[in-house]
Amino acid sequence: MPGVEGFIYPNELELQWSMLIVLYPFITGLVAGAFILASLERVFNVEAVKPTYRLALLTALAFLLVAPLPLQLHLGHPERSFEMYLTPHTSSAMAMFGFVYLWYLMVVLVLEIWFDYRKDIVLTWQESKGLKRVLYAFMALGSRNISEPALRIDDRIGRFLTVIGIPSAFLLHGYVGFIFGSIKANPWWSSAMMPIVFLFSAIVSGIALITVLYYLISWYRKTPVNQACVDTIARYLLYAFLIDFSLELLDLIHRIYEADESFKSLDFMVHTRLYLPHIIVQLLIGTVVPLIMLGSAQLFKIRPATRRLIYFISCNLTLIGIFAMRWNVVIGGQLFSKSFLGYTTYKLEFATREGLLTSIVLLILPFLILAVLAYLLPPWKEEPKTARN
Amino acid sequence: MKYRFGDYQHVLRMAGIFALGTTAFFVFRAVMVPKDFGVYGHYRAGALKDNADRQIQYAGHAACVDCHSEIQQMRSGGKHAGIGCESCHGPLARHAAGQMSGAPEKPNNRDTCLRCHTARPSKPAGFPQIIPADHAREGACTACHPAHNPKV
Amino acid sequence: MKEDRRQFLKNAGKLLVLAGSAAVAWPYIREERAQDAPGYQTDAHWWGMVIDVDKCIGCGTCVRGCKAENDVLLTPQTSRTWVERYVVDPDDMDHPRVDSPNAAYDGFPDPGPQEKPLKTFYVPKLCNHCEHSPCVQVCPVGATFESPDGVVLVDKSYCLGCRYCIQACPYGCRYIDPRTETVDKCTLCYHRITKGLTTACCEVCPTGARALGDLKNPKDPIHKFLLENKVLVLKPQMATGSKTWYKGLDGAVR
Numbered sequence: 126m127p128g129v130e131g132f133i134y135p136n137e138l139e140l141q142w143s144m145l146i147v148l149y150p151f152i153t154g155l156v157a158g159a160f161i162l163a164s165l166e167r168v169f170n171v172e173a174v175k176p177t178y179r180l181a182l183l184t185a186l187a188f189l190l191v192a193p194l195p196l197q198l199h200l201g202h203p204e205r206s207f208e209m210y211l212t213p214h215t216s217s218a219m220a221m222f223g224f225v226y227l228w229y230l231m232v233v234l235v236l237e238i239w240f241d242y243r244k245d246i247v248l249t250w251q252e253s254k255g256l257k258r259v260l261y262a263f264m265a266l267g268s269r270n271i272s273e274p275a276l277r278i279d280d281r282i283g284r285f286l287t288v289i290g291i292p293s294a295f296l297l298h299g300y301v302g303f304i305f306g307s308i309k310a311n312p313w314w315s316s317a318m319m320p321i322v323f324l325f326s327a328i329v330s331g332i333a334l335i336t337v338l339y340y341l342i343s344w345y346r347k348t349p350v351n352q353a354c355v356d357t358i359a360r361y362l363l364y365a366f367l368i369d370f371s372l373e374l375l376d377l378i379h380r381i382y383e384a385d386e387s388f389k390s391l392d393f394m395v396h397t398r399l400y401l402p403h404i405i406v407q408l409l410i411g412t413v414v415p416l417i418m419l420g421s422a423q424l425f426k427i428r429p430a431t432r433r434l435i436y437f438i439s440c441n442l443t444l445i446g447i448f449a450m451r452w453n454v455v456i457g458g459q460l461f462s463k464s465f466l467g468y469t470t471y472k473l474e475f476a477t478r479e480g481l482l483t484s485i486v487l488l489i490l491p492f493l494i495l496a497v498l499a500y501l502l503p504p505w506k507e508e509p510k511t512a513r514n
Numbered sequence: 515m516k517y518r519f520g521d522y523q524h525v526l527r528m529a530g531i532f533a534l535g536t537t538a539f540f541v542f543r544a545v546m547v548p549k550d551f552g553v554y555g556h557y558r559a560g561a562l563k564d565n566a567d568r569q570i571q572y573a574g575h576a577a578c579v580d581c582h583s584e585i586q587q588m589r590s591g592g593k594h595a596g597i598g599c600e601s602c603h604g605p606l607a608r609h610a611a612g613q614m615s616g617a618p619e620k621p622n623n624r625d626t627c628l629r630c631h632t633a634r635p636s637k638p639a640g641f642p643q644i645i646p647a648d649h650a651r652e653g654a655c656t657a658c659h660p661a662h663n664p665k666v
Numbered sequence: 667m668k669e670d671r672r673q674f675l676k677n678a679g680k681l682l683v684l685a686g687s688a689a690v691a692w693p694y695i696r697e698e699r700a701q702d703a704p705g706y707q708t709d710a711h712w713w714g715m716v717i718d719v720d721k722c723i724g725c726g727t728c729v730r731g732c733k734a735e736n737d738v739l740l741t742p743q744t745s746r747t748w749v750e751r752y753v754v755d756p757d758d759m760d761h762p763r764v765d766s767p768n769a770a771y772d773g774f775p776d777p778g779p780q781e782k783p784l785k786t787f788y789v790p791k792l793c794n795h796c797e798h799s800p801c802v803q804v805c806p807v808g809a810t811f812e813s814p815d816g817v818v819l820v821d822k823s824y825c826l827g828c829r830y831c832i833q834a835c836p837y838g839c840r841y842i843d844p845r846t847e848t849v850d851k852c853t854l855c856y857h858r859i860t861k862g863l864t865t866a867c868c869e870v871c872p873t874g875a876r877a878l879g880d881l882k883n884p885k886d887p888i889h890k891f892l893l894e895n896k897v898l899v900l901k902p903q904m905a906t907g908s909k910t911w912y913k914g915l916d917g918a919v920r
Binding site: 134135136137138139141199200201202206209212217218304307308310311459462 | 742743744745748750762763764765766769791800803804805806807808809824825826827828829830832833834835836837838839840841842846847848904920
Binding site: 548551554555556557558561562564565566567568569570571572574575596597598600601604605629630632634635636637638641 | 708720721722723724725726727731734735736751752753773774776777780784786787788808809810811812813814819820821822823824853856857858860861863864866869870871872873874
């Protein structure tokens with residue numbers, strides 16, 4: 126059989142979960158990571174990252190709205206997907222995740238954004254005319270009160286939401302890790318560390334995304350990038366990355382040391398079919414190089430302009446690396462046979478329902494939604510102060 | 515500190531929307547969940563019937579013996595006595611129910627036999643196997659081995 | 667006159683019998699509970715399968731029988747049951763050569779000349795109808811389940827086609843039926859066993875290598891089989907509660 130090496134069970138010829146299921150943890154990871162960055166300012170009072178606060182929230186919302194789309198496109202019967210909410214099987218991580226998603230979307234993100242933006246919504250309402258006025262009246266729920274006590278209530282509720290938002294963000298993406306980590310039939314996935322590895326790689330990817338967006342939007346608005354802000358973000362990115370790298374290294378060492386029945390088969394797969402995506406892209410380009418770059422920025426005296434460039438490059442490499450990690454987990458977990466005696470291949474088509482074109486569109490879509498959200502709810506009101514060098 | 519109603523009215527409006535949404539969800543749920551869901555477990559009880567209501571293709575050898583008792587007599591004591599009729603003759607439920615016009619096609623008198631009896635190293639040692647090229651290069655196996663009681 | 671009365675009484679009698687049985691069956695028909703219809707009670711059965719590896723001749727009749735009985739697609743290849751051939755070198759038992767050409771639909775071709783004596787045998791595989799099946803555990807909506815009589819089934823009108831259960835099955839016995847875009851698998855011929863017949867694969871197996879067993883039936887030969895033979899289930903470390911017991915299973919079998 127073409128593409129098959131060794132022996133696979135007859136039903137294992139075609140992969141069950143495609144590129145779309147690679148996209149899904151990538152997108153939800155960006156959401157969780159972006160939110161954690163936002164919470165740094167709100168809860169931990171890291172003032173320096175304030176310029177990215179609202180951007181992070183809007184980005185998280187834009188990506189979370191797109192997150193169910195790859196799932197719907199992948200289902201055999203998307204018209205039945207509401208069954209997950211009507212008759213959720215409580216033993217199924219996938220079913221319970223539907224509620225975690227809903228909770229996170231409605232209670233954490235939508236509410237937090239609303240409470241943070243409410244004053245601006247009401248002001249815009251009062252300054253607009255026509256259709257725009259109606260829209261903003263609707264967004265304000267018809268309430269005009271932006272007095273001191275009302276805003277104080279908003280702030281307290283917003284802070285409370287961010288506090289419960291942090292464990293919710295952990296739950297959101299940790300759960301995705303659990304969806305894979307709880308499958309005992311698949312030794313590439315089955316691990317207690319899977320939720321934690323997913324979560325930390327999510328944090329890394331989310332922070333990297335917000336940094337890149339902040340650069341691009343500042344370039345677009347012709348405003349300078351706040352040096353203190355990106356310096357601080359880069360520091361937190363480095364910390365999160367070091368933890369993520371340690372966890373993945375620990376998983377690797379553990380596998381090699383214990384060398385259980387699946388080890389030889391998985392080892393062979395990583396050195397052949399997964400060599401490019403795993404060793405080259407995820408490990409080398411996506412982890413080691415950014416770590417060296419970010420570490421150097423902390424350890425050595427480097428000019429601010431160079432530091433900004435280092436951050437931009439390493440964040441882009443990080444995003445590529447974390448995407449590769451999702452690919453290696455999802456696709457890699459299906460390339461080897463559960464008999465541990467063979468391998469199959471994944472054919473990524475281009476213009477099909479689950480193909481490359483669809484994936485590219487799904488990755489572009491959140492940025493379009495973000496553009497709409499940023500238009501309706503501008504992240505920055507006035508021109509930021511000139512960056513101090 | 516004491517807050518005036520006007521100051522937290524917007525919070526109540528938002529809470530009202532959430533309450534509305536939750537109620538709508540439960541109404542939708544009550545309407546849409548199949549009535550027989552959860553009777554035996556977390557599934558639609560009607561699914562048992564759906565799975566049980568398929569058309570049967572193999573009648574089972576008991577149904578064959580009903581009409582073809584003389585064949586059964588012929589087989590008794592022979593090496594093929596324990597094999598279901600439809601192993602070689604294929605699915606015949608419709609024939610047994612009298613729904614087919616004319617007799618079903620007879621199985622091929624060489625290929626059908628070779629399917630089981632061609633020698634392969636993986637077959638159990640005691641199982642009768644032959645190498646077709648050495649044993650009988652061509653022609654019907656039934657020329658020497660009657661299919662229903664194959665002793666030569 | 668006499669003949670007419672006799673005829674009338676005969677017809678009346680027939681009518682009474684019909685009406686009586688209809689009256690008994692009617693409540694069950696109305697509630698659409700085939701499993702409680704007269705003759706078959708779900709809680710009176712607990713189905714399993716026993717396989718004697720030493721009797722399997724790899725003819726593939728079970729595979730063909732299953733496809734004919736259950737309308738399983740030939741292309742793309744999807745298999746509710748299949749047979750694997752193992753060729754084990756006693757000096758290198760960690761690396762058996764295994765194949766299952768077209769899921770053994772046409773039996774097995776000549777393996778070619780062997781330079782040294784090798785241990786080689788056939789192993790039929792199917793859904794193990796696990797008691798604690800991981801596939802049922804992960805289904806998000808309840809579209810796959812274990813029936814009250816121990817058969818793991820799929821509700822095709824409810825399945826989303828998310829494929830989570832296919833990922834969770836350690837034995838590789840599930841697949842997507844492209845015609846319905848839902849998951850499909852061996853149903854233990856539920857439509858046959860609820861009517862007193864055996865499964866299609868057991869019906870056509872010429873050597874008796876496969877046998878359906880009803881653990882709740884005290885007269886079923888499965889009890890004697892399990893008592894007198896050393897048996898194994900596939901991947902016992904997964905603790906799936908598999909109800910497919912193999913006699914003569916070699917350690918090389920995956």
